[in-house]
Amino acid sequence: MELRIALIGFGNVGQGFVKILARKSPLLAERYGVDLRVVAVSDRSKGSVYDPGGLDPSALLSLIEEEGSVSGYPGGVKGMGSLATIRETDSDVVVEVTPTDLETGEPGLSHIRAALEAGKHVITSNKGPIALAYGELSSLARESGVELRFEGTVLSGTPAISLATEALAGAEVLGVEGVLNGTTNFILTRMEEGVDYEDALREAQRLGYAEADPTADVDGWDAAAKLVILANVVMGADLSLGDVEREGIGGVTREAVARASAYGRRVRLLASAWRSGGAVAARVAPAEIPLSHPLASVSGVTNALTLRTDHLGDVTIVGPGAGGVETGQALLSDLLAVARSLRARSGPPL
Amino acid sequence: MELRIALIGFGNVGQGFVKILARKSPLLAERYGVDLRVVAVSDRSKGSVYDPGGLDPSALLSLIEEEGSVSGYPGGVKGMGSLATIRETDSDVVVEVTPTDLETGEPGLSHIRAALEAGKHVITSNKGPIALAYGELSSLARESGVELRFEGTVLSGTPAISLATEALAGAEVLGVEGVLNGTTNFILTRMEEGVDYEDALREAQRLGYAEADPTADVDGWDAAAKLVILANVVMGADLSLGDVEREGIGGVTREAVARASAYGRRVRLLASAWRSGGAVAARVAPAEIPLSHPLASVSGVTNALTLRTDHLGDVTIVGPGAGGVETGQALLSDLLAVARSLRARSGPPL
Incomplete structure (x- = not known):
């Protein structure tokens, strides 16, 4: 089976995905019986190229590395904008990996709407559109008879959405608790090692873990967006970002971290959602986690998520x-899930 | 969609599954659009009953509690043996949950063969048949065009198989490491608290965690069987139980546990498989795990599994x-996975 992919956004994540394809396409074809063929790439700053015969992943990566743009790709149609690429190319799946905007969801939101309206499956790691408009987008996907998958929005390739909705199908998720942001985790780990908040933040920025404007991470917006996605998708909530009670790590002192440590605890930016009356409440705030809890085993850029379930406990x-x-990897597992269900659909009727 | 279930074995696991159905059938029908209908139960010692119209889960549970047998069920056909129940009832799925035998795989192995040959999907939590004959049984399922799922063989309802093969599809599992046996975990946890091995074992037996003959657990056979399943299914190995280098916890002293503790480590019965040359090697043995590792956060009957992958690390x-x-819960998630793929198959062709 062939899945023809239009890739919208060719930054770090888009390139990571294409790196996997460059290395593994033959193995994936052999093991999963699926030919994952990127036919179009469109990026606001790195140019665009469309070839219905398929683009060569290694050639795309070399061009980005050498020229910072795909415009020099030999052959193919150049210069199509993202919406034209979504609507006018011969593709089955749109992979949307443009930068996240938690206020407007754009440009991802418009991309995903256009793709679903055009009857194309959508796979994304873009938190903005899913945190802001999951209800609308999932209805649109249902109406169009296509799939909308977004494993990469929560823990990158570490399964969170598919873990809760598929691997644990049938169990009720009563609550979630997670250490969902790598940057604050890195800063708090450095603070355990005796570094001040300001110095740890600067170090995170130097290493590329934190942005020049670190607000999204240290003020808890990134964790809150992931929490909203989890609550809405796996707990059936209907939360907006503004519904999350939110406190960042700016007020955490080295002394507080050391005191927690002395009591066998670790300070982490904890994201929690729980049922409260008929609704779901959600909170992101620094918390002291006992070392014996698996969430406390998480350091640096490793994340962790606890699902509180009816049949299994935690x-x-x-x-x-x-x-x-x-x-x-998240994009890949979502693509293979789409392939699985398409293959089942094309099998003999029952 | 209706899935008609023949339940072979009605011990602790079979009853646990029917308890879930008794409580949740309406919710499952609403959420997943699937009517999970047990039409037959057959157990070597608790009798058997078949009603093509479906059996009432609550009535089955009451009968077991009050009479220890389903023979008093009002109506239905009584006294069918397990093979007749598998072959002659109008059922889509055979759920095989008879006791595990790691030497012969029986009676589960014959049950599963008969079900697959009869063109029925099979879902099992029975380690014996899968550890001993995964290759044969999966080929048989493919030839018959049915599914064989066995999530419950490794970590009960905690996803292990579906995590590696579906949620992490596309990633290569390079190795696995796990604390896969609850009984030894309980004993080692008690030994950390200062109890001797013999006393901890007797306590585990009193609490029903360990059998009167504790060999399968304390000598590592149970963990080895789970490891063989993991290695063969998620690493593409072809191991037999005898290929696993195996050392139980009988030689672990309270002093060794205390010494590890003093160095910030915990003794656990660790099951590991790794690639070695072109093959896969496997070992079950007590090991000291640093407290900072997530596998060390596991106490009592909680288990843990680390998958070492190419795209995500651990x-x-x-x-x-x-x-x-x-x-x-494992049986339920497997049933819902079968329902998902059947529903896709009955959708509009592409």
Whole structure:
């Protein structure tokens, strides 16, 4: 089976995904019987190229590395904008990996709407559109008879959405608790090692873990967006970002971290959602976690998520929460899930 | 969609599964659009009953509680043996949950063969047949065009198989490491608290965690069987139980546990498989795990599994590893996965 992919956005995550394809396409074809063929790439700053015969992943990566743009790709149609690429190319799946905007969701939101309206499956790691408009987008996908998957929005390739909705199908998720942001985790880990908040933040910025404007991470917006996605998708809530009670790590002192340590605890930016009356309440705030809890085993850019379930009690998953190839893995597992269900659909009727 | 279930075995796990159905059938129908209908139950010692119209889960549970047998069920056909129940009832799925035999795989192995040959999907939590004959049984399922799922064989309802093969599809599992046996975990946890091995073992027996003959647990056979399943299914190995280098916890002293503790480590019965040359090597043995590792956060009957992957490095899942309802959850998630792929198959062709 062939899945023809239009890739919208070719930054760190888009490149991580294409790196996987460059290395593994023959193996994926052999093991999963699926030919994942990127036919179009469109990026606001890195140019665009469309070739219905398929683009060569290695050639795309070399061009980005050498020229910072795909415009020099030999052959193909150049210069199509993202919406034209979504609507006018011969593609089955739109992979949307443009930068996240938690206020407007754009440009991802318009991209995803256009793709679903055009009857194309959508796979994204873009938190903005899913945190802001999951209800609308999932209805649109249902109406169009296509799939909308977004594993990469929460813990990069570490399964969170598919863990709760598929691997744990039938169990009720009563609550979630997670250490969902790598940057604050890195800063708090450095503070445990005796570094001041300001110095740890500067170090995170130097290493590329934190942005020049670190607000999204240290003030808890990134964790809150992931929490909203989890609450809405796996707990059936209907939360907006503004519904999350939110406190960042700016007020955490080195002394507080050391005091927690002395009592066998670790300070982490904890994201929690729980049922409260008929609704779901959600909070992101620094919390002291006992070392004996699996969530406390998480340092640096590793993240962790505990699902509180009816049949199993707590189930915790620990793994990387960011990275280009790591998030590319989320896109890949979503694509293979789409392939599985398409293959079942084309099998003999029952 | 209706899935008609023949339940072979009605012990702790079978009852745990039926308890879930008794409580949740309406919710499952609403949320997943699937009517999970048990039409037959057959148990070597608790009798059998078949009613093509469906059996009432609550009535089955009351009968077991009050009479220890389903023979008093009002109506239906009584006294069919397990093979007749598998072959002659009008059922879509056989759920095989008879007791595990790691030497012969029986009676589960014959049950599963008969079901697959009869063109029925099979869902099982029975380690014996899968550890001994995964290759044969999966080929048979493919030839018959049906599904064979066995999530419950490794960590009860905590996802291990579906985590590696579906949620992490596309990633290569390079190795696995796990604390896969709850009984030894309980004993080692008690030894950390200062109890001698013999006393901790007797306590585990009193609490029903360990059998009168504790060999399967304390000598590592149970963990080895789970490891063989993992290695063969998620690493593409072809191991037999005898290929696993195996050392139980009988030689672990209270002093060794205390010494590890003093160095910030915990002794656990660790099951590991790794690639070695072109093959896969596997080992079950007591090991000291640093407290900072997520596998060390596991106490008592909680289990944990680390998957070593190419795209994500280590991904660890922590959750219950045994229990009637917990293993019932594994059967349920497998049933819902079968329902998903059947529903896709009956959708419009592409």
